[in-house]
Amino acid sequence: MNKDxxxxxxxxxxxxxxxxxxxxxxxFQSKYAEWNENYIDRLCKDxxxxxxxxxxxxxxxxxxxxxxxxxxxxxxxxxxNSRSQMLRNIxxxxxxxxxxxxxxxxxxxxxxxxxxxxxxx
Numbered sequence: 421m422n423k424d425x426x427x428x429x430x431x432x433x434x435x436x437x438x439x440x441x442x443x444x445x446x447x448f449q450s451k452y453a454e455w456n457e458n459y460i461d462r463l464c465k466d467x468x469x470x471x472x473x474x475x476x477x478x479x480x481x482x483x484x485x486x487x488x489x490x491x492x493x494x495x496x497x498x499x500x501n502s503r504s505q506m507l508r509n510i511x512x513x514x515x516x517x518x519x520x521x522x523x524x525x526x527x528x529x530x531x532x533x534x535x536x537x538x539x540x541x
Contacts, residue, residue: 440531445503447526448510452501459518463491507531511538 470484494516501509513519514535521541524532535541 440506440534441528444527444531445506448506449501451523452509455513455519455523459513459516507534507538510535514539514541 467484467487470487471480473480475483510519510524510531514521521532521536524535
């Protein structure tokens with residue numbers, strides 16, 4: 421078992437029998453594109469800071485190239501947009517800082533609790 425300090429079995433939260441309300445699924449579908457765009461916008465601002473730094477041009481290029489390579493592996497363009505993957509997708513968004521728990525205010529208490537337990541936030 422994969423229980424946390426509060427006694428929750430984290431693995432059961434991802435199981436096919438874990439069902440979250442239809443309203444959570446519809447809300448996720450309506451918010452995902454916005455969340456992802458906001459995250460990418462934040463990345464672009466970070467990239468501009470790198471480019472505008474006082475470092476030598478070759479160093480700025482190397483730092484930016486490394487950062488973009490790293491970020492490409494994190495950004496959720498290839499997300500599996502299915503209801504069964506919704507919780508995993510939300511957890512991924514929280515863990516990479518694309519959204520916060522406050523962004524989940526409109527979701528069900530069950531889903532918010534699951535995300536808090538899994539992310540230890």
